[in-house]
Amino acid sequence: MSSTRMYRKMIVAGAAFAASAAFAQQPVSIESKIFVETFVTGKDGAIERQLKPAATVVPGDRLVYVLSYRNNGSKPVADFVITNPLPANVAFDGEESAGAEMSVDGGKNWGSLAQLTVRGPNGTSRPARRSDVTHIRWRLAGAIAPNADGQVTFRTKLN
Numbered sequence: 001m002s003s004t005r006m007y008r009k010m011i012v013a014g015a016a017f018a019a020s021a022a023f024a025q026q027p028v029s030i031e032s033k034i035f036v037e038t039f040v041t042g043k044d045g046a047i048e049r050q051l052k053p054a055a056t057v058v059p060g061d062r063l064v065y066v067l068s069y070r071n072n073g074s075k076p077v078a079d080f081v082i083t084n085p086l087p088a089n090v091a092f093d094g095e096e097s098a099g100a101e102m103s104v105d106g107g108k109n110w111g112s113l114a115q116l117t118v119r120g121p122n123g124t125s126r127p128a129r130r131s132d133v134t135h136i137r138w139r140l141a142g143a144i145a146p147n148a149d150g151q152v153t154f155r156t157k158l159n
Helices: 003-014 021-025
Strands: 028-041 047-053 062-071 081-085 090-096 100-103 117-119 125-127 135-139 149-158
Touching: 062 081
Parallel strands: none
Antiparallel strands: 028 047, 028 062, 062 149, 081 135, 090 149, 100 135, 117 125
């Protein structure tokens, strides 16, 4: 298997997400898509952002994860949470949808990146870095109305 295919397999495996504990009983569906983000300079000199499905990726690629949700039920769904672990082969790139919370310890503690710390092997703490992020989650404000949908996004860089 080529290393490019192996990277693709690892990213897809890492694109898993979890919803709130009540997710199994909720009528909300979630679809995850991963795109490679590139910037191209046009003939007029303008820089254009392009997103292409992440069929082939290489180290250094910027990846955009798009998690789309939809309430397929007939009643509003409240207190919905989407949690996405980051694959080991990617690093958080510092851009995400509003309202995101980070974890740098496997999902035990949550907050903005500026609020989090990492304990080093010698027992001292340092401010968390983007490369320390292990999980991202969103607590969706308000109820998701029947047939309503939305999406959350975040960016990573492939190591």
